[in-house]
Amino acid sequence: MKGTFVDRRKILAGLLVSAATLSVSGRSARAQSDPLPSWNDGQTKKSILDFVSAVTKEGASEFVPAPERIATFDNDGTLWCEQPMYVQLAFALDRVKVLAARHPDWKQKQPFKAVLDNDIATLAKGGEKGLVELVMATHAGMTTAEFEQIASDWIKTARHPKFNRPYTDLVYQPMLELLAYLRASGFKTFIVSGGGIEFMRPWSERVYGIPPEQVVGSSIKTQFKVGKDGPVLIRLPTIDLVDDGPGKPVGINSHIGRRPIAAFGNSDGDFQMLQWTTSARGRRFGLIVHHTDAEREYAYDRKSPFGKLDKGLDAASANGWTIVSMKDDWKRIFIFQ
Amino acid sequence: MKGTFVDRRKILAGLLVSAATLSVSGRSARAQSDPLPSWNDGQTKKSILDFVSAVTKEGASEFVPAPERIATFDNDGTLWCEQPMYVQLAFALDRVKVLAARHPDWKQKQPFKAVLDNDIATLAKGGEKGLVELVMATHAGMTTAEFEQIASDWIKTARHPKFNRPYTDLVYQPMLELLAYLRASGFKTFIVSGGGIEFMRPWSERVYGIPPEQVVGSSIKTQFKVGKDGPVLIRLPTIDLVDDGPGKPVGINSHIGRRPIAAFGNSDGDFQMLQWTTSARGRRFGLIVHHTDAEREYAYDRKSPFGKLDKGLDAASANGWTIVSMKDDWKRIFIFQ
DSSP states (O other): OOGGGSOHHHHHTTOOOOOOOOOOOOOSOOOOSSSOTTBOSSHHHHHHHHHHHHHHSTTSTTOOOGGGOEEEEOOBTTTBOOOSSOHHHHHHHHHHHHHGGGOGGGGTSTTHHHHHTTOHHHHHHTHHHHHHHHHHHHHSSSBHHHHHHHHHHHHHHOBOTTTOSBGGGOBOHHHHHHHHHHHHTTOEEEEEEEEEHHHHHHHHHHHHSOOGGGEEEEEEEEEEEEETTEEEEEEEEEEEEOOSTTHHHHHHHHHTOSOOSEEEESSGGGHHHHHHHHTSSSOOEEEEEEEEOTTTSOEEOTTOSSSOOSHHHHHHHHHTOEEEEHHHHBSOSSTTO | OOGGGSOHHHHHTTOOOOOOOOOOOOOSOOOOSSSOTTBOSSHHHHHHHHHHHHHHSTTSTTOOOGGGOEEEEOOBTTTBOOOSSOHHHHHHHHHHHHHGGGOGGGGTSTTHHHHHTTOHHHHHHTHHHHHHHHHHHHHSSSBHHHHHHHHHHHHHHOBOTTTOSBGGGOBOHHHHHHHHHHHHTTOEEEEEEEEEHHHHHHHHHHHHSOOGGGEEEEEEEEEEEEETTEEEEEEEEEEEEOOSTTHHHHHHHHHTOSOOSEEEESSGGGHHHHHHHHTSSSSOEEEEEEEEOTTTSOEEOTTOSSSOOSHHHHHHHHHTOEEEEHHHHBSOSSTTO
């Protein structure tokens, strides 16, 4: 997968998403004497602890009142695994296979034929247009409640090809600890993802402790209708927001209405979110998760079709952003390891 | 003002809005032994107390877990005064007068000429198109930070023509008590307004105790740019969401991602929000503030150009919605009375 697949924004122009709610079940780590037990000691961990200490110490020069302690987290590659492909793309491909029975013409029609033939090379050649077609065919044309059910059912049963575990097991334990630590320090934590807002909301509270109203993501338009069973919201095949790259500050402004004081990402799709966050006055914090651990997870950066990190690596130092080396900075990556 | 001015959605297609934050300064009433001291005893008050009791009693059949206790409030006419015109329209008209020095052509060009001449009849004749022109000329073409400053400065100094007080004094004391009571009962309170999201956010936390991230409203598109002073968001003259009528469930789904269990409105622009909220399974609550008090505030409903309430009055009984008569149900309307 390469070429047209390389631009994350183009891929995400498609991966759009229906809302839901599961109750919190406390997967998040508890703050202990060491609030970040899965992080090795060193400069990376110290930069986090120093920042939190500086903005939470009442009366200190860099103190930030609790309501303004907004922290935004990318999802794919920052909170959970995005290889060998974005989880939502795996979902879209599975949906094409399920829906194919109702669409006999797909056997001959691209980009569906390529999906059904597992012909990723041809799929890649179709570029953005093909991907948007895939997403519209699989993510639109139903009510928000129906989509929520479909996405919830899929995430419960689908398994990661390498780890053979549910995707929601493939969340980074050090990042769960960080989310919990920030919340215990008076921060409000948000997801700001290029992925579909309604693909994440059904499980974000259970998995990350982040409620649906604190999830920002790419979206398609919806329309209110009163049908025979009462009012519904219909998912339309029209893009609303591509919440990636320069779209992330736009999504943050629309949904949160405040500029974050800390932002966490892993790819160049997070570049503008980090810029927007850390260029404001006052103490700010930006962090990039660098995937350097081929053994325990994956190693990739400048040339990866998913989660490409190039510009961010070059700009981190001048911007004062912390770079996490997963291999060196994290004692463990997944809770099951 | 009539005719084309009558459709609230058309008016609001224009009244769109930039984000900001002021710290909370606790205007909200505290829950006391009677959590709603400005409400007269009677069926209206009882319906609120009964609902809150039913959904908060752990183990009871209608219990709702705290994270799902979402309550949405319209703003204009529900939380603050919307007569003799929407506050944001007064803002837009004032902005035209301020900006006129830079636009000498406006003296001859509608709809600006009508504003400068205080010729409301001609302004009304221009209909939706004219209003959208006014809003785009006054609300777009600057950064979000600049708009925030302009809106904040205006709201600090502008005065209501009848009460000769800042508009933020014209919030309904019984509704402030209701907001505080719901929050004390584990609810998360949101504004869902046809008004501009970025017009409300600079003062919603200070006045209502509702932080910017819990304000949903109409919006125009923004664009991320890196200028000589760093990254900014530019407000574009393009409508993003008209958060009124059938747009309210759309805005709720986009920003909150859960269906509310209680909704509070006053006009037919809130009809679909109440439908969407109260038609779901489980105990639900819908309330309409009916403006019946010409002496202490204003009396209007079926024929009002602002805050028209017609369909809602007819449908309330069949839907089980509570109707508040401001005259009969509220001991006082404003804190200064």
